[in-house]
Amino acid sequence: MVEPNKIIPEIVNRRSVREYKSIPVEWEKIERILEAGRLAPTAKNRQEWKVLIVNDKIVIQKMVSACADQTFIGSAPILLVAISTDDSYTMRCGIKAGNVDTSLVLENIALQAVKEGLGTCYIGAFYQKPVKELLSIPKDKTVIQILTLGYPNDKTQPRIRKDLKEFYSLNSYEE
Numbered sequence: 149m150v151e152p153n154k155i156i157p158e159i160v161n162r163r164s165v166r167e168y169k170s171i172p173v174e175w176e177k178i179e180r181i182l183e184a185g186r187l188a189p190t191a192k193n194r195q196e197w198k199v200l201i202v203n204d205k206i207v208i209q210k211m212v213s214a215c216a217d218q219t220f221i222g223s224a225p226i227l228l229v230a231i232s233t234d235d236s237y238t239m240r241c242g243i244k245a246g247n248v249d250t251s252l253v254l255e256n257i258a259l260q261a262v263k264e265g266l267g268t269c270y271i272g273a274f275y276q277k278p279v280k281e282l283l284s285i286p287k288d289k290t291v292i293q294i295l296t297l298g299y300p301n302d303k304t305q306p307r308i309r310k311d312l313k314e315f316y317s318l319n320s321y322e323e
């Protein structure tokens with residue numbers, strides 16, 4: 149049995165937060181969060197990413213419909229839109245580097261947010277076209293994910309995970 153208190157606390161305490169207090173997030177916290185993202189590794193150190201910060205309430209409301217009508221998004225004071233600025237590089241493994249690189253940025257951001265007393269939720273249910281139009285993102289860029297960010301207004305319980313034994317196998321693949 150792995151002792152939870154031996155795991156990095158931000159990893160253990162992160163939850164998807166779907167209700168936010170209507171108070172602004174201090175700029176110095178946002179800056180530290182972005183710095184955590186900037187330190188993420190990228191394939192070939194290409195750093196072909198950009199985080200677009202949305203804090204305009206009207207734009208955030210408009211983003212709700214672009215995100216499959218997930219109304220809780222409208223309660224977030226900030227949306228972080230993670231963009232792959234050049235999605236052309238496919239690694240030898242056949243996977244697009246931009247997807248992986250940008251996701252690593254986001255998880256660093258999500259963990260630093262916990263350290264700052266803030267909450268996040270990944271948003272994958274969104275439509276490229278309206279998001280790009282709303283935020284003036286050029287057509288050749290790819291929005292990888294959106295993260296809501298703000299002070300949590302809910303006490304979300306941890307979601308269940310597979311057992312550790314199911315999570316890994318040793319030396320050869322086992323179901």
Ligand SMILES: Cc1cc2nc3c(=O)[nH]c(=O)nc-3n(C[C@H](O)[C@H](O)[C@H](O)COP(=O)(O)O)c2cc1C
Nearest residue numbers: 162163164166218269270271272273274293306307
């Ligand atoms: C790639 C990705 C996309 C997701 N998209 C959404 C989304 O569009 N809306 C939402 O409410 N949650 C979304 N989530 C949050 C997941 O539902 C959540 O991470 C999962 O249920 C585990 O809960 P936890 O984050 O609290 O541990 C997404 C998570 C990931 C990693």
